[in-house]
Amino acid sequence: MTGRSISPAVIKRLPRYYRYLGELLENGVERISSKELSNGMKVTASQIRQDLNNFGGFGQQGYGYNVEYLHSEIGKILGLDHIQTMIIIGAGNLGQALANYNFDRIGFHIIGIFDVNPRLEGLSVRGIEIQMMDDLPAFLEENRVHVAALTVPKKSARPIATQLEELGIRAIWNFTPTDLHVSEEVCVKNVHLDESLMTLSYNFRNRGQEKYSYRSYMDDKD
Amino acid sequence: MTGRSISPAVIKRLPRYYRYLGELLENGVERISSKELSNGMKVTASQIRQDLNNFGGFGQQGYGYNVEYLHSEIGKILGLDHIQTMIIIGAGNLGQALANYNFDRIGFHIIGIFDVNPRLEGLSVRGIEIQMMDDLPAFLEENRVHVAALTVPKKSARPIATQLEELGIRAIWNFTPTDLHVSEEVCVKNVHLDESLMTLSYNFRNRGQEKYSYRSYMDDKD
DNA sequence: TAGATTGTTAATCGATTAACAATC
DNA sequence: TAGATTGTTAATCGATTAACAATC
Numbered sequence: 001m002t003g004r005s006i007s008p009a010v011i012k013r014l015p016r017y018y019r020y021l022g023e024l025l026e027n028g029v030e031r032i033s034s035k036e037l038s039n040g041m042k043v044t045a046s047q048i049r050q051d052l053n054n055f056g057g058f059g060q061q062g063y064g065y066n067v068e069y070l071h072s073e074i075g076k077i078l079g080l081d082h083i084q085t086m087i088i089i090g091a092g093n094l095g096q097a098l099a100n101y102n103f104d105r106i107g108f109h110i111i112g113i114f115d116v117n118p119r120l121e122g123l124s125v126r127g128i129e130i131q132m133m134d135d136l137p138a139f140l141e142e143n144r145v146h147v148a149a150l151t152v153p154k155k156s157a158r159p160i161a162t163q164l165e166e167l168g169i170r171a172i173w174n175f176t177p178t179d180l181h182v183s184e185e186v187c188v189k190n191v192h193l194d195e196s197l198m199t200l201s202y203n204f205r206n207r208g209q210e211k212y213s214y215r216s217y218m219d220d221k222d
Numbered sequence: 223m224t225g226r227s228i229s230p231a232v233i234k235r236l237p238r239y240y241r242y243l244g245e246l247l248e249n250g251v252e253r254i255s256s257k258e259l260s261n262g263m264k265v266t267a268s269q270i271r272q273d274l275n276n277f278g279g280f281g282q283q284g285y286g287y288n289v290e291y292l293h294s295e296i297g298k299i300l301g302l303d304h305i306q307t308m309i310i311i312g313a314g315n316l317g318q319a320l321a322n323y324n325f326d327r328i329g330f331h332i333i334g335i336f337d338v339n340p341r342l343e344g345l346s347v348r349g350i351e352i353q354m355m356d357d358l359p360a361f362l363e364e365n366r367v368h369v370a371a372l373t374v375p376k377k378s379a380r381p382i383a384t385q386l387e388e389l390g391i392r393a394i395w396n397f398t399p400t401d402l403h404v405s406e407e408v409c410v411k412n413v414h415l416d417e418s419l420m421t422l423s424y425n426f427r428n429r430g431q432e433k434y435s436y437r438s439y440m441d442d443k444d
Numbered sequence: 445t446a447g448a449t450t451g452t453t454a455a456t457c458g459a460t461t462a463a464c465a466a467t468c
Numbered sequence: 469t470a471g472a473t474t475g476t477t478a479a480t481c482g483a484t485t486a487a488c489a490a491t492c
Binding site for chain 2: 015016080103173191193202
């Protein structure tokens with residue numbers, strides 16, 4: 001369980017498994033085989049078994065997988081089994097939209113929103129008061145923060161990322177349309193909306209040219 | 223230029239090339255070699271040359287690439303060389319945030335916002351009046367729409383996607399945390415925020431375990 | 445026990461990297 | 469011309485799929 005590191009391709013599929021299993025759970029499905037999962041998710045059964053076996057065997061020969069158990073195990077792998085805290089840096093439209101999104105559902109609790117605009121000071125979003133960036137260092141002294149979502153204007157993205165790193169933040173969810181320059185210590189996950197839209201544009205304009213394949217699912221639609 | 227279809231892995235990298243070249247352009251850089259690009263973008267020079275050669279040769283031996291030319295050619299490949307229209311379905315926080323995001327910058331012009339909530343009727347976001355879903359069919363008769371961004375609640379996502387398909391929409395930018403069931407005719411690009419956050423969570427909790435590699439850039443940080 | 449389905453090894457496929465001849 | 473750097477072919481690497489023995 002220690003040495004080998006898991007391929008990013010595998011990691012990227014786990015949340016989708018997790019979500020699908022969650023839906024099965026809601027529908028009262030107790031057990032499922034890799035073959036059935038394969039049909040429902042448009043992934044090969046072989047890949048599902050390979051993926052899961054990176055983390056140990058969760059199934060049983062002749063039976064398949066227990067939905068509830070598998071769901072909770074994948075949740076553990078993804079770190080969803082305990083509450084993590086998040087702050088939002090940048091209280092603009094996107095920042096406020098994130099604050100209103102229910103990430104508690106997957107174990108992420110938003111405990112602070114920060115901005116530089118004094119006109120926003122004291123306003124609340126979903127019961128969380130917007131604070132000034134100057135207050136951030138003190139806030140981080142008092143509160144353990146796992147993830148910072150970055151929704152500031154492009155031009156302030158890099159300096160603020162540097163500041164966050166200096167303040168000890170080790171995971172940044174980056175919504176700014178730029179690449180951040182932080183040390184290898186800091187995990188960055190980009191949500192580049194413009195790039196996402198551009199690939200949709202490409203696929204839209206060249207649609208019909210791809211030969212259909214199972215594999216294309218994740219590549220094309222994500 | 224016709225037959226072979228381009229790998230999704232290549233397509234996914236194009237927007238990032240485009241963005242980086244745009245920055246070089248702003249900084250007045252006229253020419254660049256694949257080696258220099260490689261250094262700046264943390265991708266191998268070999269990969270850059272391979273990627274570009276899927277679309278024909280944009281460079282010149284002994285010289286490298288003309289930044290402006292390459293930027294504009296990639297823009298054409300991605301369909302950014304002419305204005306495309308977009309509507310937003312769901313005028314909640316996320317929908318409004320998208321309406322306020324400047325996608326005109328990359329050639330996408332938002333021409334309509336729709337919702338089912340009558341209390342939103344007549345309100346404007348960035349000068350665009352929110353219309354009722356009932357008005358959508360008539361609107362689509364009058365206006366050519368290339369892309370529909372879907373920012374409705376999870377439970378209405380699938381029926382609305384079906385409706386959009388029936389109304390002739392052929393590209394959906396899906397922000398709902400679910401997979402849509404539409405025909406192969408319709409291009410779907412998912413922005414699954416919850417899944418994105420989950421992979422960040424995984425990487426954050428297992429940080430330091432990956433061996434560093436060039437390749438990991440796109441996989442880890444996107 | 446017989447049937448089903450996993451866990452896992454082997455085969456295939458595709459994507460990345462390396463190398464180098466072509467050529468500006 | 470000599471040097472630089474592309475376009476492209478070949479080699480490597482990794483990820484997906486297939487197959488099957490293990491076993492519930």
